Amino acid sequence: MRDLPVVLWLVAALVVALAHTWIPAPRWLLIHLTLLGAVTHSILVWSRWFTDTLLRTSTDRTLQNRRLSLLDLGVLTVLVGVVGGWWPVTLVGGAAVLAAVACHGASLQQALRSSLAPRFGIVVRFYLAAAALLPVGIVIGVLLARTQTDPWHERLLVAHAAVNLLGWIGFTVTGTLITLWPTMLRTRMADDAERVAARVLPVMLLGTAVTLAGALAGLPRVSAVGLATYLAGLLLLAPGFVRVARQRPPSTFPAVSALGALCWLAGSLVALVVAFATTESWAVAGGRFTWFTPFLAAGFGAQILLGALSYLIPVALGGGPRSVAAATNVLGRAGIFRATVLNGSLLACVLPVPPAVRVACSGLALLVLASFLPLLALAIRSSLAVRRTPADPVAGRGQGTGTVAPTPVTGPPPGTALALGLVTVLVATVGGIVADGELAAAGPSAAAGVVATGETTVVEVEAHDMRFTPATIEVPAGDRLVIDLTNTDASEVHDLVLDDGTDSGRLAPGESARVEVAVVGRDVAGWCSVIGHRQMGMTLRIVAVGATAETGESTEPGGTEPGGTKDNAGPGAGAHHGPAGAGGSAGAGGSTGQPAPLDPHAVPGTGFVARDPVLPPLTGETVHRHTFHIRDAQVEVAPGVTQTLWTYDGTAPGPVLHGRVGDTFVVTLVNDGTIGHSIDFHAGSLAPDRPMRTIAPGARLTYRFTARRAGIWMYHCSTMPMAAHIANGLFGAVVIEPDGLAPVDRSFLLVQSELYLGAEGGPVDIDKVNAEAPDLVVFNGYADQYDHDPLRVDVGERVRIWALDAGPNRSSAFHVVGGQFDTAYAEGDYLLRRGTGGSQTLGLLPSQGGFVELEFPEAGHYPFVSHVMVDAERGAHGVVEVTQPGR
Known part of the structure; x- marks a missing residue:
């Protein structure tokens, strides 16, 4: 069955939708499984079927199956390459898809040439135009997977989506519906349909080309002209479609689905024309287009696919009118309702x-x-x-091929x-x-007993750069207030929460929401609830003009001052990371609920295995390629204590990178989280403007640096508020070995960090971070884990322990009880070399690192700690278990 792969692609999309929390890049996968997988496969099958039907030609089924197999294999390869961050794999997959579509287009062209005066040749020309445009979209898509820096990434993203959605899918759907629309309605096609379609094709081509040019040039208003031109082409077909529908209104699932899909396409085009025409910022325009894409994919792409298949598959199954009618009836069940x-x-x-x-x-x-x-x-x-059921002798008369018989309702x-x-x-x-x-019911009423005036005050507010603009809104007491809130940041997620419990919901870049207060009878405080944003000054004040002193004061949870609070973590915090920090966003809400249960006497469950402290060995590579997926993850950080951490690849600390001086590292960062994040590698020296920028959920960037100096270097998220992002898990280590580093028997890596526990299962408590009051100080992400699963060495072995203080706030004083260091190295140089001298503690400020070396003289258990003793008691404690060789 030629449509079986379509079913498999749809099943895969359903799995991703249901398991999106645990799957990398779920939004991207959903869109591409549906459009590149299911829809593209169907286009190759059914555009050929329509071509053969209309032109009375035939196709070589073997060659077609080969094209379909090449297509599906190519799509699968693209999916693996993009999700895995392997660009060469993506390139191979893209080439396979391009080859399959090119061969498909060539076969359609051959069929058109071999047909004598084809009446419906215009339909096939729509297919040929679509087949010519998809390779353009594929090339742009492959380049997009390679180009992770703006402005080109955003431009290529819109160009890729526009060419594929409007060109490949839009042209195919438009051409098909010229004949399929009246067929679905079981009525005659409009007399002028072919003539009008011949005028529409060049208009749509022009619109697609202008949209593409505007995207590549970074000119939103040029793209708006292109989208408007494309829409104008579609509208030329509308009168004929409407005349057909008036003869027999749509009443079946296929017909209603086709109508719905066309409405989504036209409506989205109108909205996008407005969205692009009203901004000169390509970042804003790109964000708006990205926001619309899922609705185009579901409302237009998926809906037209399922509607068309519900009509066409029964025909393909064959078996005569009775069999076709039976299958059609099943696929149309509850069609209007669905x-x-x-x-x-x-x-x-x-x-x-x-x-x-x-x-x-x-x-x-x-x-x-x-x-x-x-x-x-x-x-x-x-x-x-x-x-299998014998037909009624009368009802079965004349069985054979033909149009689908009417089915019972x-x-x-x-x-x-x-x-x-x-x-x-x-x-x-x-x-x-x-x-x-x-949630809203938990807050005090904004009316405060004031009688409504019946008037409405409407205010437009922008959320941008950790500020609401305007930050103060004056409203006559008793008025209804409507706030039209738009997130105009390029990469941050924001929201607006009022002290009466009203909430806008999270807004991605470019998104808008309406916040309404039925009656404003007192001053109302508002703030962004994304972790750290409120503390950085992202607050809003609604002033009730004319309210009495008794009702005019705003209230906030916790009795803070009206208008919110602003502490040390203001916009200037972390200024040494300026360009990266400027694009900050924070977490998915502050911690609420019961505090995490912290028991200093608790022990891990049976079978507990600590995070491997062994430094990964060096390889022969000089170019190290990695893909880091930022994910929100439920992580146990102490016995019985779980937090929602923001992680690089699911762990905190993130993956360890290990190389030599002169090695190059190419790291692709994919934001699969719910808010904006970034990455900053201290091991590289380069301008931070582009590689360290914050990227929105679903986005990716490539960070390339060459390690020119030795040491153990921190990497971390530099999105503001930086302290919160680091404290909630976004940090890790890069070890660049100094030249001539002597071999040792054992090499370990310990990264010290702090945990500021929110509610059980929740994210970091930003107030504790700002108060510098950690609940736990840990090595490698878990309190006291190496007490329960020690580091193991033999007597007389030479041991090197690399240490990094990831902070974000506290210093480390690394010490091994019962041991003495004969070598100490910190911040790129030796503090002590082997000789008669010794060292007891390696002192490190936040973000500093080094290593110590020692040999253990006898068997036993040697605790290692941060000698800031309160931190040792908070969890910065472990054990080196030393045994006699062979035991």
């Missing part, structure tokens, strides 16, 4: 609704899309069952199904509002 729920849910997600509503409605949309898979299985079974009438679908979406929306309102 289409209404899908489109209503997606529309709700587009609107400025609370986060809980988006979760509920997106879940509904996913459920509707996923329902196609079991219905397809039932349709195939039904088709086969009908084939199942389920409620269309009007009832439409109403049920709308009610379902409404119930999900209300449920989300109620769930979201439980």
